[in-house]
Amino acid sequence: MSAHAHPTVKTFFAVWITLLILTAVTVGVATLDLGPFNAVVALAIATTKALLVLLFFMELRYSSAMTKMVVVAALFFLCLLVGLTLSDYMTRGWSSYVNPFR
Amino acid sequence: METTNLSTEKKTNYLNADYSIKSWLLTTDHKRIGLLYLASITVFFLLGGIFAMLIRLELLTPAGDLVLADTYNKLFTMHGVVMIFLFLIPSVPAVLGNFLVPLMIGAKDLAMPKLNLASWYIFIVGAGFILYAILTGGLDTGWTFYTPYATTYSNTNVVSAALGVFITGFSSIFTGLNIIVTVHKMRAPGLTWRRLPLFIWAHYAASVIMVLGTPVLAITIVLVALERLFHFGIFDARLGGDPLLFQHLFWFYSHPAVYIMVLPGMGIISEIIACFARKRPFGYDFVAMSSIAIAVLGFLVWAHHMYVAGISTYAAMIFSLLTFFVAIPSAVKVFNWTATLYKGSITFASPLLYVFAYIGLFMVGGLTGVFLAAVGIDLHVTDTYFVVAHFHYVMVGASVTAFLAGMHFWWPKITGKMYPEFAAKISGLLVFCGFNLTFFPQFLLGYLGMPRRYHAYPPEFQVLNVLSTAGASILAIGFLLPMLYFAWSLRYGKDAGPNPFNAAGLEWQTASPPPTYNFEETPVVTWEAYNYDEIDSPQKGVEVAG
Amino acid sequence: MAGHVDALYFALVAIAAFFTFLVSAVILFFAIRYRKERNPHATQIHGSTALELFWTGVPLAIVMVIFVWSAVIFFMQTRPPKGAMEVYLVGKQWMWKFQHTEGPREINELHVPVGRDVRMIMTSQDVIHSFYVPAFRIKADVLPGRYTSTWFRATQPGRYHLFCAEYCGTQHSGMIGEIIVMDAVAYDKWANSGVDGSLASAGEKSFQQYGCSMCHRTDAAGRGPNLVGVFGHPVLLDDGRTVQADESYIRESILNPGSKIASGFKNIMPTFQGQLSEEEVIGLVAYIKALGNGTVNAPIPVSEPNNGVYPVAPKAEGSDAKSDTTANPPAAAPAPAKPAERR
Amino acid sequence: MPDSTPAVHNLKHHFADLEQQKDSSTFAMWLFLVTEIMFFGGLFAAYLIYRLYYFNAWVAGSQTMEIKLGAINTAVLICSSLTMVLAVHSAKLGNRKLTSLFLILTLVLGFTFLGVKAVEYHGHWEHHEVPGANFHFEHEGNFDPNQVQIFFSLYFAMTGMHAFHMIIGGGLLLWLLISNLRGRFSTEYNTPVEMVGLYWHFVDLVWIYLFPLLYLISHHHNG
Ligand code: HEA
Ligand code: HEA
Ligand code: CUA
Ligand SMILES: [Cu+2]
Secondary structure (H helix, E strand, O other), rough: OOOOOOOHHHHHHHHHHHHHHHHHHHHHHOOOOOOHHHHHHHHHHHHHHHHHHHHHHOOOOHHOOHHHHHHHHHHHHHHHHHHHHHHHHHHOOOOOOOOOOO | OOOOOOOOOOOOOOOOOOOHHHHHHOEEEHHHHHHHHHHHHHHHHHHHHHHHHHHHHOOOOOOOOOOOOOHHHHHHHHHHHHHHHHHHHHHHHHHHHHHHHHHHHOOOOOHHHHHHHHHHHHHHHHHHHHHHHOOOOOOOOOOOOOOOOHHHOOOOOHHHHHHHHHHHHHHHHHHHHHHHHHHHHHHOOOHHHHHHHHHHHHHHHHHHHHHHHHHHOOOOOOOOHHHHHHOOOOHHHHHOHHHHHHHHHHHHHHHHHHHHHHHHHHHHHHHHHHHOOOOOOOOOOOOHHHHHHHHHHHHHHHHHHHOOOOOHHHHHHHHHEEEEEEEEHHHHHHHHHHHHOOOOOOOOHHHHHHHHHHHHHHHHHHHHHHHHHHHHHHHHHHEHHHHHHHHHHHOOOOOOHHHHHHHHHHHHHHHOEOOOHHHHHHHHHHHHHHHHHHHHHHHHHHOOEOOOOOOOHHHHHHHHHHHHHHHHHHHHHHHHHHHHHHHHHHHHHHHHOOOOOOOHHHHHHHHOOOOOOOOOOOOOOOOOOOOOHHEEEEEEEEOOOO | OOHHHHHHHHHHHHHHHHHHHHHHHHHHHHHHHOOOOOOOOOOOOOOOOOHHHHHHHHHHHHHHHHHHHHHHHHHHHHHOOOOOEEEEEEEEEEEEEEEEEOOEEEEEEEEEEEEOEEEEEEEOOOOEEEEEEEHEEEEEEEEEEEEEEEEOOOOOOOOEEEOOOOOOOOOOOOOEEEEEEEOOHHHHHHHOOOOOHHHHHHHHHHHHHOOOOOOOOOOOOOOOOOOOOOOOOOOEEEOEEEEEOOOOHHHHHOHHHHHHOOOOOOOHHHHHHOOOOHHHHHHHHHHHHHHHHOOOOOOOOOOOOOOOOOOOOOOOOOOOOOOOOOHHHOOOOOOOHHHHHHO | OOOOOOOOHHHHOOOHHHHHHHHHHHHHHHHHHHHHHEEEEHHHHHHHHHHHOOHHHHHHHHHHOOHHHHHHHHHHHHHHHHHHHHHHHHHHOHHHHHHHHHHHHHHHHHHHHHHHHHHHHHHHOOOOOOOOOOOOOOOOOOOHHHHHHHHHHHHHHHHHHHHHHHHHHEEEEEEEEHHHHHOOOOOOHHHHHHHHHHHHHHHHHHHHHHHHHHHHOOOOOOO
């Protein structure tokens, strides 16, 4: 099991710098008015950062397939929680809200 | 039944290794921890049972004349909270699961023995908070803690009960986590996934639910407490919050939780049927996979508790559809259990009688669950005694019966002593009859329109209520008997020997009671699960490992 | 409705009984036929994929039929037909307060005519309650902070139990009442015997009393939108959404004016939360509804089901409905022009 | 390696070898993080629903946040993740001094985060933005103040839970530090450091989402 590769200190610093840059970028973008895309961009950046942390700092990239599956499963059930709850909230006003989204 | 000449008297085992109190309270032996749980949940079952009997007594007459309305409300709340969080959820997984999972997979212990002990302490601390709430004025929110009643209007001890539920939740999470890791990492050499006993599959599935579902309950209950303490408005309509959000989050856990309560029991049923029919379970793969299917599908159906609560019609229909799907894997299990008996060689030992009772009662409970899944019917019977009858059929009729079946089956393994067979059969009969008499009338009551959580009710419902109360007293005796004769057997029971039922499974291949580290030598598995053909064939006995 | 529910119920009882007896009988048979004395050696059978598929498929097919059947019933139960008479209900710990549009108010008793569709528009003053009439096979939770609705049609005169089915505290089991179903003539007599004016006229009084009329005027000078003709039509909001002006929207506009701002207006309307009782709100809602077709005392127009809980039914027959305002089917056309006109 | 504890000493009786033991712990830790995801998941679900419903109030609430402090804190956490990862790395190499150093740095950064958070909380308190009797929100905009209160309820629930996790993390780091100073870890046995590392990064990860959701995404809308 210990045969697999490990990230090096260099990787850690590279990831760290990237994370800091992305933080700066996301703060910067927040000052622009992109309409609904502010949220999209911010969350896309957050997800990139999260992935970096997961894959390199938490070494998910170098972990077993089982561990990866565990993470995917967690996200899947999280989506179920959010998605099915929204299935109620988003259809509640179907008679009234002609356009529930903006 | 073959009596073995292997004497267990002189050997040291996990029970006689050390008698000091400290050796129990600080043990990390999964078997001892299982027994600590057994003792605790028995106490809580009695407590919950006493609340139940008071409920039934009050409902003997239509006028609410035995206790005050407030007292009644506290009674059913505390009955529900104690029975669910302090008894049924930990019952099979934390007692039998704890005891048997390592034995069945040929491990020395669970993967994290200290965490296991910690789970028990956490459980006790959580239970302490709940008991504190009960003693200092009780709790009257119903076990469901619906807002805004629980957050704003109840003037009972909601916060400490919520804290208690929160804490016991972590005990459940850790038990589940431990079981999953153990099944993944601690299996004996040669014990592949498809050689695992179905009991393990069932516990694995239940543990997945514990790990994924319980945290959501935890955060929800924290929000309830915060709302009560600091007037957070998240669930409070007066402040613009939505009480239905609480219900969504609550049932996201609490529906899957019903499968935490039933799945481990289903594992027990599979083991016992196989043993007393001397057969490999029919459709092993399907039964194993149906456990996983129940666990996953169980997360998709929660809003069937909310059809009339004010969710959108469309959501109600989606959830209704999904709820029907979750019934299918249970059907698969029932049919496979039945088919396992085909061409078996059946002995009517008491565990098997409990199993028969289980299948009958689970079918009634499950099929009435299908009634409730049907939106059009549920609209009428939700929050009536129909629902009360449904869930007692599945929780008491099925889960508790399965627990009893398992206790009989593994009692010889746990203590090294046989229970008295005749008494066991009598109590099985009493439970079955008393149970049906208690809860079948409640289906009728529900359809006739008697709402649940009613302290007083219109007189036309009295006859059925009296029947139900009468049944409950028989049921109480049925539950009391096993406690008495199990205790009796500790002293007077026959020595069981390592494998009194000649059952397959690694747990039977070590002494009864097992030694502290379970096996003298780690077993190496070279055979399929449920190799009853080999065990029973006169030429080839399976060699007993260790 | 009771008939539909019972039919499905008995079908389910039959299915349940069938499976329970089938499985029990098979188990019993196997248990006797293959007992150890008679069959000392078990025959190992590993399973059969064909059988598995069979007994997965059959129950699946059965439950799908049940699903469709029950969903159809559910639609009927939750969509009030057009032309239903409306009764407002406020639940509180621990009583039911009814208000008829004709004016009468009742507590824990509800008089309704036989053979008429009755739509309940319900809200709670405190915790969640649930309006349950077993004889009509209907139930709907009564929530604080918004309107929910349900409907029924009584076919037999008589007195029927009304229960609160959602646990609501100490006197939950005492929160019971009666639905008194009368024949049409007797009902009319009962409804008009009181001295109190109609609900809408009570609302009109509040409308003056609370100063609503200062801002909401029929000329262009008002600081708030002209409320004539608002009800039952889509309203364009300042954030671009369009909402249906149903009972819940009106209610929300009064109690939380800030949450949905009509396009072209400022958020200057004060909140009336805490100043108006639920009954007064209901009066105002009924009044604004009546304004919907211009004349306060005109028959209350047919409304759409309330916000959220039970969305609009696909337009059905409704030919006998006496109202005409539905000539402008609201959900059909978002018509952002409509609210703009009113400015 | 200097004075590494014999590997056998750290092997618990019920495991066959250290590898099995380590695999088990790692797997258990990841499962525990799954429960954490679901735990915060409930809050994220609530956040999303109310944001869709009470958009204007959300914008108003969000605009009271100090983006600068939030950004600083994000950077602080990211740095602490780096030091944590370096601590794990040095522990694996058996470099006890460096491990201690990085653990201390992580701890310091963690407390810096909590300090900044405390400053922010204090600001909210001063501005009467804490839900409850003290709550008062007077801003131009088309929303109901009660809805802003819900925003703040969720804000405090989310960041509070996050801070609570940081405090637990701080405790764990302290325990690691002490164990490390006592020479418990070696090239063979350093699983606890790795496990706490996973936990610490997870807590960081939660913040990575909290920051944009609470501070940034509504910055430019007008409520
Ligand atoms: C151990 C606990 C347990 C189990 C296993 C179940 C199992 C099921 N439950 Fe139950 N349920 C509860 C405990 C449980 N329930 C509790 C505690 C409540 C109330 C909580 C409260 O409000 O306080 C409740 C409430 C409840 C409701 C909400 C009622 C209401 O409040 O209005 C619904 C609605 O759909 C429901 C459905 C089901 C279904 C479809 C199953 C299915 O999983 C059942 C599947 C089993 C079978 C179907 C039987 C075997 C199959 C056959 C014999 C083959 C033939 C089958 C077919 C043709 C379908 N349950
Ligand atoms: C595991 C779960 C579990 C179990 C085992 C039981 C067991 C029993 N329950 Fe329980 N029940 C619930 C879970 C459970 N219940 C839940 C979740 C609710 C909903 C609560 C809510 O609405 O919030 C509920 C509600 C509920 C109600 C509805 C109350 C209401 O809505 O107003 C009733 C009424 O009859 C009832 C009765 C019983 C009875 C008679 C038993 C019997 O099976 C108990 C028999 C056991 C004993 C009696 C103990 C052992 C015997 C002795 C100790 C003998 C000595 C004692 C005496 C002779 C008194 N229960
Ligand atoms: Cu009102 Cu129960
Ligand atoms: Cu359920």
